[in-house]
Amino acid sequence: MAVPKKRTSKARRDKRRAQHDRIAAPGLVRCPNCDEWHMPHRICPSCGYYGDRRIEEIESEG
Numbered sequence: 521m522a523v524p525k526k527r528t529s530k531a532r533r534d535k536r537r538a539q540h541d542r543i544a545a546p547g548l549v550r551c552p553n554c555d556e557w558h559m560p561h562r563i564c565p566s567c568g569y570y571g572d573r574r575i576e577e578i579e580s581e582g
């Protein structure tokens with residue numbers, strides 16, 4: 521069985537554990553059209569644009 525050669529220092533251990541919960545919310549980008557936040561590689565839910573093209577009609581936009 522593999523056994524650690526050196527004891528992990530408190531700093532290294534705590535840095536590792538601090539990293540663990542950090543990856544939470546970076547799945548948002550700003551819409552280039554209306555500046556709302558939305559998920560990357562998805563159409564914008566507020567204006568219906570994907571990139572610079574209108575993909576889906578949104579009610580409020582006439």
Ligand SMILES: [Zn+2]
Pocket residue numbers: 551552553554555556564565566567568569
């Ligand atoms: Zn938008």
